[in-house]
Amino acid sequence: xxxxxxxxxxxxxxxxxxxxxxxxxxxxxxxxxxxxxxxxxxxxxxxxxxxxxxxxxxxxxxxxxxxxxxxxxxxxxxxxxxxxxxxxxxxxxxxxxxxxxxxxxxxxxxxxxxxxxxxxxxxxxxxxxxxxxxxxxxxxxxxxxxxxxxxxxxxxxxxxxxxxxxxxxxxxxxxxxxxxxxxxxxxxxxxxxxxxxxxxxxxxxxxxxxxxxxxxxxxxxxxxxxxxxxxxxxxxxxxxxxxxxxxxxxxxxxxxxxxxxxxxxxxxxxxxxxxxxxxxxxxxxxxxxxxxxxxxxxxxxxxxxxxxxxxxxxxxxxxxxxxxxxxxx
Numbered sequence: 445x446x447x448x449x450x451x452x453x454x455x456x457x458x459x460x461x462x463x464x465x466x467x468x469x470x471x472x473x474x475x476x477x478x479x480x481x482x483x484x485x486x487x488x489x490x491x492x493x494x495x496x497x498x499x500x501x502x503x504x505x506x507x508x509x510x511x512x513x514x515x516x517x518x519x520x521x522x523x524x525x526x527x528x529x530x531x532x533x534x535x536x537x538x539x540x541x542x543x544x545x546x547x548x549x550x551x552x553x554x555x556x557x558x559x560x561x562x563x564x565x566x567x568x569x570x571x572x573x574x575x576x577x578x579x580x581x582x583x584x585x586x587x588x589x590x591x592x593x594x595x596x597x598x599x600x601x602x603x604x605x606x607x608x609x610x611x612x613x614x615x616x617x618x619x620x621x622x623x624x625x626x627x628x629x630x631x632x633x634x635x636x637x638x639x640x641x642x643x644x645x646x647x648x649x650x651x652x653x654x655x656x657x658x659x660x661x662x663x664x665x666x667x668x669x670x671x672x673x674x675x676x677x678x679x680x681x682x683x684x685x686x687x688x689x690x691x692x693x694x695x696x697x698x699x700x701x702x703x704x705x706x707x708x709x710x711x712x713x714x715x716x717x718x719x720x721x722x723x724x725x726x727x728x729x730x731x732x733x734x735x736x737x738x739x740x741x742x743x744x745x746x747x748x749x750x751x752x753x754x755x756x757x758x759x760x761x762x763x764x765x766x767x768x769x770x771x772x773x
Contacts (some may be wrong), residue, residue: 449589451574454605458631468675471529481535502536557588630659
């Protein structure tokens with residue numbers, strides 16, 4: 445099981461969109477994916493149609509019971525989403541008080557990692573959406589993951605947020621080992637604005653070694669997909685943002701930035717300039733060549749032949765949505 449944390453100490457940079465989009469791509473190829481919402485604002489929870497003010501149980505339940513010495517089965521907190529093969533561990537608005545309640549209690553930095561270990565064979569990937577603040581929740585996310593993804597909007601204030609996150613990571617590493625490799629992902633890139641181009645150039649100059657060589661472009665299809673509670677990569681697979689996220693997933697898994705089409709097709713000659721990103725080149729500008737069809741059938745999952753069923757505890761599979769899973773021991 446691979447665990448990826450998506451974090452930045454500035455809000456509105458694309459953390460939730462990145463989490464959902466990568467989850468949609470992984471699920472679309474047949475992987476079993478768990479997304480975890482650690483943000484008290486509950487953006488990821490809302491994305492999938494649940495209310496952080498009323499959802500119960502939630503990730504907050506894990507911390508509550510861990511503090512009292514009671515072990516909570518992770519399955520009791522999971523929800524099925526509208527997207528096949530994506531399960532959700534929702535956030536509760538009560539998380540906002542977690543540091544005040546449990547900040548001084550020992551052992552609270554490993555609660556999430558220990559809970560995920562119960563189901564390490566049940567999911568192929570776990571993606572964690574972090575809050576934009578340093579505290580118990582971010583420490584848990586960093587301690588549990590083996591890859592840290594840092595979305596950075598290509599604008600000046602987002603660069604300041606990145607500096608704060610790097611400072612936070614340095615402080616955490618002084619007190620506990622963080623084994624996660626970090627990848628900075630430029631988001632919401634708009635080649636039409638000089639500010640966006642200059643910001644991207646600054647990222648290349650200051651963080652080139654840890655920077656993804658492309659960028660996620662600004663794309664209205666992301667908003668449309670959010671309104672329907674489904675990943676843009678699933679609903680609009682040939683949108684510019686979807687293609688960019690597909691390239692990002694390939695890079696995360698291989699460390700190679702490929703010029704090939706993310707769905708396995710060769711890029712048309714006249715669009716090949718959109719491959720490696722330059723500050724003055726529009727990333728993945730494929731709108732004019734977007735087919736009207738969905739991705740190739742080879743990406744589809746044959747449920748009958750898939751040898752890896754949905755996780756089960758006892759004999760009850762995770763199939764209920766969006767209601768609590770009915771799990772029996």
